Amino acid sequence: EVPLVNSVERVMVYCGLHDNPKVSMKKDGTFCGKPWRNVLEHLKIQDTDLWSSTNEDNCLWNAKLFPVMSLPETLKVGMWLMGSTCDLDGKVASLWKESRRISLEELHRSIDYHQLCVNSSKHQADLATNIAKACMTYGLLGRNLFQLCEEMLQKENSCVEVCNELLSLCPSHGDQYSGVLPQSRRYQVKMDLLTASGDLSTAAIVEDKVWASIASETASAIKYGSKEPSSDSKCSSNGNLHPKKAIVELPVRVDFVGGWSDTPPWSLERPGCVLNMAIRLEGNLPVGAMIETTMDHLGVLIEDDAGRNVCIDDLSSITSPFKENDSFRLVKSALIVTGVLNHERLSKLGLNIRTWANVPRGSGLGTSSILAAAVVKGLFQLIEGDESDATVARAVLVVEQVMGTGGGWQDQIGGLYPGIKCTQSFPGQPLRLHVVPLLASPQLIQELQQRLLVVFTGQVSMNFLL
Structure with missing residues (x-):
């Protein structure tokens, strides 16, 4: 889904993983993995609907394939073009033919790259937020919460609010996860959220607790700690x-x-x-x-x-x-x-x-x-x-x-x-x-x-x- 310069409408781009956009129709070029001849026959459209001339260079790169329209219409047309839905009454084909369409070549000159990056960052931040909330809710704290917080920071306006919400969900001593979740992990989660929310002084205090817990857990895990000398030390x-x-x-x-x-x-x-x-x-x-x-x-x-x-x-x-x-x-x-x-x-x-x-x-x-x-x-x-x-x-x-x-x-x-x-x-x-x-x-x-x-x-x- 690509934003365009000076346009509120968007273009949704779709093609096959192995489609080479520069291979011409006459040299067995493909769209969504199918030869162009098969695509035209299945969609009941002509090559003149895609290209202004019938020269040797007609390919996916310069095919006027992608309509500029609202998102619901784009999805409907896209599913039809990819061969995933039928168009028995021809309404989708008519909608596609009557729309303003652009090629990949034209699209690359019209993309609003700044807005594309902003939208991508916001989308990643939203995904990270939802994953982090799921981790806190269901106890999946083995995930790298620090990395999720880094992603959440891309959406600056709501990051602090989200982090404060997640802090309220932090596991505490004696909760349902106390038997399976190491204390160091609890502190680590809290430290990551405090850092992301900008409370660096409190995060530094919690970080000391992280390392102290790791040291204690390490000593316990190997049954050889610094708190009690080994039995051999009293020879x-x-x-x-x-x-x-x-x-x-x-x-x-x-x-x-x-x-x-x-x-x-x-x-x-x-x-x-x-x-x-x-x-x-x-x-x-x-x-x-x-x-x-x-x-x-x-x-x-x-x-x-x-x-x-x-x-x-x-x-x-x-x-x-x-x-x-x-x-x-x-x-x-x-x-x-x-x-x-x-x-x-x-x-x-x-x-x-x-x-x-x-x-x-x-x-x-x-x-x-x-x-x-x-x-x-x-x-x-x-x-x-x-x-x-x-x-x-x-x-x-x-x-x-x-x-x-x-x-x-x-x-x-x-x-x-x-x-x-x-x-x-x-x-x-x-x-x-x-x-x-x-x-x-x-x-x-x-x-x-x-x-x-x-x-x-x-x-x-x-x-x-x-």
Whole structure:
């Protein structure tokens, strides 16, 4: 349905999906998938009704086919032209012949493009509004309400009113959806609507609740939270305290397909699946951590490969939330999640932690999560905890929530498990991860070695190593 310049009437355009408008009638051109000869015969019209001359160029592009008339009449004529209705008394054919008709060629010179865009935007906004209302009414809040709000904003005058109406429908604690709808999703819906309505200050407050809920739900889903230290964190001391050292080195990962399906809150509500591969860089394991207990000092000394360091004497000061510019929040979060801060030995021993990542910052190779995995694995080794890849991968998921950065499981899975693997996650409590190693043929390995080239473009992705 196309608006015309300087006209209140409209033209409705219809044709077949595979019609080529520039193929002439004599070269088997079609309209609605049927040859022109068949169309003329079925409609009982002449080629002179469509074209002013009988030359070689008569085609859909220049056929005076589309009438300029009211919408009800246009629909009636359109159904007849497309062969969907009959015209036994010839009234529709007469209406069509007597009307002012234009071709696609003329139409393209007469379209009111501004009005066309305005109408399209309003139509999209109306559709989005109705979909959003249905989602709120029937509990289908898995839809991307933020995207629907973006569409609703195209209709500026009514958007705020609609958003306020939808806010009144927001699910609350204890309603019929409380058993199946995560708290983070409730907050997310409310935040999206507040943002769309222009109440940015309240939306910012609700956003904090979104991330707090996601962190809590993630910890619950993997049965390994930061609120309660793991049972391994209270290992008894044998009385003879000796320094211990753990060195963990890991590869980086290449993501083939499925990234983001591993990330909360998506992975807490829907299945995820990622195919990725662990790789060395120039034959080396580029990410690592060295952690050791020491009798030289108490507290925790943290160093990174950029030459930065911090000495924390008061372990009780290591608490979340952390500031975004805290260069050591990754290590601090790992200390919280693993329960090391509550370990008996730290009352008599100090801890030295050194980390490195010989990869450009923000390279997109999963470095932050893999470094977190190295730190977590090293800490578990010191306290003789469960350092299995599955446990470490789940713990890193919580570490990233405590950091306040979010993040999923695919990066640490990619670095912890060797080779190529396809990993699936299944929502629930606990969140289930199923890692399937894929045995690569010698031919595939050779192809990858010959063809795979890792180049740092200089475009930095999300990076938490600062």
